Amino acid sequence: MSVVPLNPIPLKDRTSMVFLQYGQLDVLDGAFVLIDKTGVRTHVPVGSVACIMLEPGTRVSHAAIRLAATVGTLLVWVGEAGVRLYASGQPGGARADKLLYQAKLALDDALRLKVVRKMYELRFGEPPPARRSVEQLRGIEGARVRQTYLQLAQRFGVKWHGRKYDPKDWEKGDVVNQCISAATSCLYGISEAAVLAAGYAPAIGFIHSGKPLSFVYDIADIIKFDTVVPEAFRIAARHPEQPDREVRLACRDIFRSRKITATLIPMIEEVLSAGEIEPPQPAPDMLPPAIPEAASLAEDGFRSR
Template sequence: MDKIPGMERPDLQALPQIGDRLTFLYLEHCQINREDSAILVRDERGTTRIPAAAITVLLLGPGTTVTHRAIELIGDAGVGIVWVGEHGVRFYASGRPLTHRAQLLMKQAQLVSNQRTHLAVVRKMYQLRFPEEDVSGLTTQQLRGREGVRVRKAYRTAAKEWNLPWNGREFDPDNFSSGDPVNQALSAGHACLYGVAHAVIAALGCSPGLGFIHVGHERSFVYDIADLYKADLTIPIAFEIAAKKPDDLPSAVRRRIRDEMAARHLLEQIVRDIRFLLSDDDQPDNGKTDITYLWDSHKRLISNGRNYAEKGDMPE
């Protein structure tokens, strides 16, 4: 069989780290292929080449078709993919982790499986929301109450600033157009934030399903991380764009969210926050080494790549 033309699969160490990339790119009504290490996008206006390793997540809207070779490149570059429909958003794929190490995933599983450490991570999540307060002595019920007050305040503040009526978060996930402009803008903005959070989680090698505040859903950890930024990012922007009444509200929200994510260096922030939540900083996962250990019931981790057979165990 002839060799498929194009660039060789890059070493993960040669790819830009997730915190150094652009946030997301929205595409619709186009054909997506690959040309060497570039994503090739064709539509009625012409052809565009996008360096695959420069972006974090692709939002694919209605009318997009993707070739197998494009998906191969996208996966190898660690790029996430979200299929965006007219009636909501579904996350159907993600790229490879941008690390060969599983330390963060192992730590996540360890922390979520113990009630004491699970609660400790929950408190750290709320500490990120209330950096000036001591939440170490609050129960989970009290923490949820504090968060509820914070989010309601964010809604009221944004509604007052933009002089818009607000009757609460009401939306039908199966009927995007049934919501009022603010709720539509919130859905579009949150979808972008979920996609970026999911892509970062996948790139770091963590599990999207092992959440701490949210549990039981395949994207529980995605919702945990995204909720850290909604009150300061997607909620105020949703009210701002809804008040301006653009012809294409979802598109206007996406552009505004994208620009604000870039201005705030949100990708770097998400990486730092996930590491803060899951790591004890004893062995930082810098993604620059390819290390595999063997598990041991006493020492936990022992070196890989050596023969542990005792001399007396060898057959004559």
């Protein structure tokens, strides 16, 4: 049975994400806490965070998962350095009417093409070539992406041998690929939180398909070259000792300064509206009661390390 968030803080008012490792997440004395091996408790402002990334070494109690679901905070289980997403919770779940709306757009070839063309336009700032199929647009997009990687490498003076990485072996990739993987992992996490918060299904994609996070990849790819990927190249050019940590902190600052969480949901609705069919409207009893804007938190950008 899914837990419906009770009076949650709107996504746009939340800290984007936090990363936790090496501890037990639990609810003690009504507080959401991370307890390390020495018994030290660190308070996590769960209701004011959009997404909590759980790295290896974390355990989660039933009470903690229930509280996260109640306040609408997404829990995502990731690999070492966040390079791979294994699983995620689902705060509130996709709404049936929105899921059917999304599925109708994805299953109708003509409607799907309209949505894909809108994604292309938002990503590249220009309309896509006329009379092209989804597969052809995917190929054009891939070529432009490869060219963008090359241009960024030249801009930041980074040696580039292509996008090569092994999710199962973090150390195998070169520094720039490690930085890109860490950056896109951050972006996918917050994008998944936005998709779920908007009431849609992460798996029903338009450009991507057949993966649990297909729609998340669709949405994140629209903005990744305007946000996190250039920062990954900039950090890689310095040859940092801890590339994943530096990239994550930089992504946190980007998400905060550019208010990414406040722009993702409107962008999702804009993309889907390109299908030109009537979107679902929430019934009055589905709207959450109004709550004050979230106060700024001293814990903004909190990390467990």
